[in-house]
Amino acid sequence: MASDWIKRGLVLASLMAAGGSLSAQVVVPALDPTQPTLSAGAAGWREGDVVGSSYSDHSGSRKVGDLEVIKYTGGRLTGLVGVQFSTLAVELSSTGDRPNTKPGTGFDHPVTLKRDRQRASFSVLGSDFANLGLRTETDSKVQWMSATAVQVKTKLDKTAGDLSVKIGDSFYAGGGYAKVKEKSDLTVDNNWTETMAGVGLRFGAPGGSRFRVEVGWINAGKAVQSAYLTKAQAVHPATDTQLASLELEISGLLFSASSAVEEENVTLIDPVSGQSSGVTRNSSRGGVLWVPKEGMVLGFAFGNEKVSQLYTETFSDFEVKLGYLF
Amino acid sequence: MKHLWLLLLGVGLALNPGISWGQVVTPAIDPARPSKLAAASSWRFGTSVAMATQFGGQKTDQQKVPDHNFGSSGLLVIQPSAITIELASNGSDDLAVWDATSDLLYPSSQNESSGSIAVRGEGRVSVGLGGISRAKESRGIFRQQSGFGGSFGFRLGEGFFGAVGMNRITEKVAAVEDKQWNEMLGGLALVYGDPDSSMFRLEGSLVSSPLVAGGTGLETIHHKTWEQNADLELLWSRWYLSAGSTTTKTFPALVREGDQHLTRIRYGLGYRKLSFSLIFYRTLADEQLGSKMYKERGYGATLGFGFL
Numbered sequence: 200m201a202s203d204w205i206k207r208g209l210v211l212a213s214l215m216a217a218g219g220s221l222s223a224q225v226v227v228p229a230l231d232p233t234q235p236t237l238s239a240g241a242a243g244w245r246e247g248d249v250v251g252s253s254y255s256d257h258s259g260s261r262k263v264g265d266l267e268v269i270k271y272t273g274g275r276l277t278g279l280v281g282v283q284f285s286t287l288a289v290e291l292s293s294t295g296d297r298p299n300t301k302p303g304t305g306f307d308h309p310v311t312l313k314r315d316r317q318r319a320s321f322s323v324l325g326s327d328f329a330n331l332g333l334r335t336e337t338d339s340k341v342q343w344m345s346a347t348a349v350q351v352k353t354k355l356d357k358t359a360g361d362l363s364v365k366i367g368d369s370f371y372a373g374g375g376y377a378k379v380k381e382k383s384d385l386t387v388d389n390n391w392t393e394t395m396a397g398v399g400l401r402f403g404a405p406g407g408s409r410f411r412v413e414v415g416w417i418n419a420g421k422a423v424q425s426a427y428l429t430k431a432q433a434v435h436p437a438t439d440t441q442l443a444s445l446e447l448e449i450s451g452l453l454f455s456a457s458s459a460v461e462e463e464n465v466t467l468i469d470p471v472s473g474q475s476s477g478v479t480r481n482s483s484r485g486g487v488l489w490v491p492k493e494g495m496v497l498g499f500a501f502g503n504e505k506v507s508q509l510y511t512e513t514f515s516d517f518e519v520k521l522g523y524l525f
Numbered sequence: 526m527k528h529l530w531l532l533l534l535g536v537g538l539a540l541n542p543g544i545s546w547g548q549v550v551t552p553a554i555d556p557a558r559p560s561k562l563a564a565a566s567s568w569r570f571g572t573s574v575a576m577a578t579q580f581g582g583q584k585t586d587q588q589k590v591p592d593h594n595f596g597s598s599g600l601l602v603i604q605p606s607a608i609t610i611e612l613a614s615n616g617s618d619d620l621a622v623w624d625a626t627s628d629l630l631y632p633s634s635q636n637e638s639s640g641s642i643a644v645r646g647e648g649r650v651s652v653g654l655g656g657i658s659r660a661k662e663s664r665g666i667f668r669q670q671s672g673f674g675g676s677f678g679f680r681l682g683e684g685f686f687g688a689v690g691m692n693r694i695t696e697k698v699a700a701v702e703d704k705q706w707n708e709m710l711g712g713l714a715l716v717y718g719d720p721d722s723s724m725f726r727l728e729g730s731l732v733s734s735p736l737v738a739g740g741t742g743l744e745t746i747h748h749k750t751w752e753q754n755a756d757l758e759l760l761w762s763r764w765y766l767s768a769g770s771t772t773t774k775t776f777p778a779l780v781r782e783g784d785q786h787l788t789r790i791r792y793g794l795g796y797r798k799l800s801f802s803l804i805f806y807r808t809l810a811d812e813q814l815g816s817k818m819y820k821e822r823g824y825g826a827t828l829g830f831g832f833l
Contacts, residue, residue, distance in 0.1 A: 256673070256693050258705050272695075272705060299703075451646040452677070487677045489644045489652035495608060497644055498652050499675025499691075517693040517707065519654045519675050521642075 239332025406492025563653025581823025
């Protein structure tokens with residue numbers, strides 16, 4: 200039973216590696232300057248230097264059928280710096296997750312104990328027409344898997360190249376390609392590729408009334424590595440993610456909404472009931488933020504998330520944001 | 526001047542509890558009353574420091590607690606520009622709380638500290654963040670609550686205001702699982718006039734908090750509550766008059782409990798100009814569960830200094 204949950208946990212871990220607080224920022228950055236972008240090319244379209252931070256507090260549960268098996272609580276701290284030079288834009292961000300859920304005696308469900316992500320994006324700016332970006336990301340996680348695997352470390356290293364093109368005054372389009380390497384205490388090393396694409400519209404100038412909408416897609420390939428010596432087989436299923444983001448800013452007051460749907464091309468079989476299930480993750484966020492042309496940025500956001508597979512996990516979170524635009 | 530500030534802040538924060546009727550949409554004309562939502566503090570009239578204290582008696586059909594100090598509070602507002610920072614502290618070490626089920630009064634202590642930062646945009650919108658820490662002790666149960674929240678407010682026309690916000694609260698009680706809930710706040714207000722001469726303010730607001738129950742013991746329960754506030758203030762040639770009410774309905778969490786209704790009424794009279802305010806209050810509170818009644822009668826005073 201425990202090994203089944205380990206496999207399920209690794210599947211979920213892979214899924215979550217692509218996730219976090221996903222918001223469509225593949226080709227143009229959010230009007231909320233405290234949000235890290237998903238691609239370096241998008242970060243190049245930032246309209247000023249920024250220092251940002253946010254703290255979110257979440258709670259949730261995992262249910263198997265109607266039975267609640269885990270309660271989740273925890274916090275996430277994010278920091279971001281975005282600066283622009285004459286032809287180069289740099290964005291650095293770091294996110295730390297600190298769940299409070301502690302496995303107890305008789306516990307047989309994988310639980311994330313700690314997670315840290317660091318991202319660095321570098322974008323070469325091309326005459327207000329195209330940005331060529333390079334991005335690196337490290338995602339480290341410590342998970343409790345079973346009574347015999349209490350501190351399983353998993354690390355993902357992602358290197359991505361991307362392009363974002365501006366057509367006319369307001370239309371943006373682009374895409375990118377990423378190579379992902381995974382190392383785990385439990386499984387053999389694995390690697391796979393990711394492609395992303397997006398289109399977006401952004402109207403208005405900083406400090407005034409503005410509007411932004413973007414849709415994006417991320418696809419990750421399937422990768423299987425055979426077991427070797429003491430390490431188990433590594434499986435990363437193919438995943439499809441659809442992203443959408445909508446923002447409206449009126450005289451500095453920004454209202455934002457975003458959604459993400461991630462589907463994993465895998466069929467899981469419950470070892471007890473024999474019931475089969477795919478893996479889907481739906482998340483949505485909404486927020487209010489004060490964004491001046493220059494000065495202090497502050498606001499808050501709400502989020503909801505649901506993971507459906509052999510079990511169902513639901514989360515809700517509340518996030519406060521504070522930053523400064525230079 | 527610097528030393529005066531430090532002295533006033535020190536006195537205010539040391540005194541603790543008292544008159545802490547929070548304002549959800551707009552700050553009260555009485556500058557000593559703190560804002561429940563950070564976004565409300567944006568509409569304050571400059572930097573100020575204030576303190577308050579309250580006395581009174583409490584009784585049920587069977588018990589009576591003679592007049593004593595309910596507690597005191599201190600407030601510091603720093604408003605250098607479009608940014609407003611508000612720090613508040615209030616508490617009481619000598620308050621009795623009514624247990625409606627047993628109809629008995631129990632000794633209690635309550636302390637609360639809060640801080641907020643808000644930004645006002647073009648005199649039309651306000652966005653704020655706040656943090657709060659509360660400690661409550663009664664019947665041997667020590668509850669430590671901490672939380673943070675976000676809010677935004679707006680002004681339409683000359684004097685119509687609205688605001689909504691949320692506080693996310695975490696409660697820790699020894700030996701039981703931590704509880705978390707979201708406290709939702711919202712309201713509307715009308716404010717006209719000049720705080721240094723004549724002014725009118727009318728505000729209505731709602732605060733709701735859900736039931737969180739991890740068991741049947743008192744320490745495992747946070748009751749669902751629904752609070753309605755109404756506040757009317759008049760400033761006429763710097764003379765201050767006010768009337769306000771807060772009605773709190775506490776919903777039952779257990780079969781043995783019933784709906785509790787607490788109504789607090791307050792009347793204020795005093796003098797207020799931008800640099801100085803002194804206001805006296807009369808407070809009346811009645812709480813009911815079936816035929817059981819709890820009564821509280823109090824007197825209070827607030828003192829404020831403004832530095833616009």
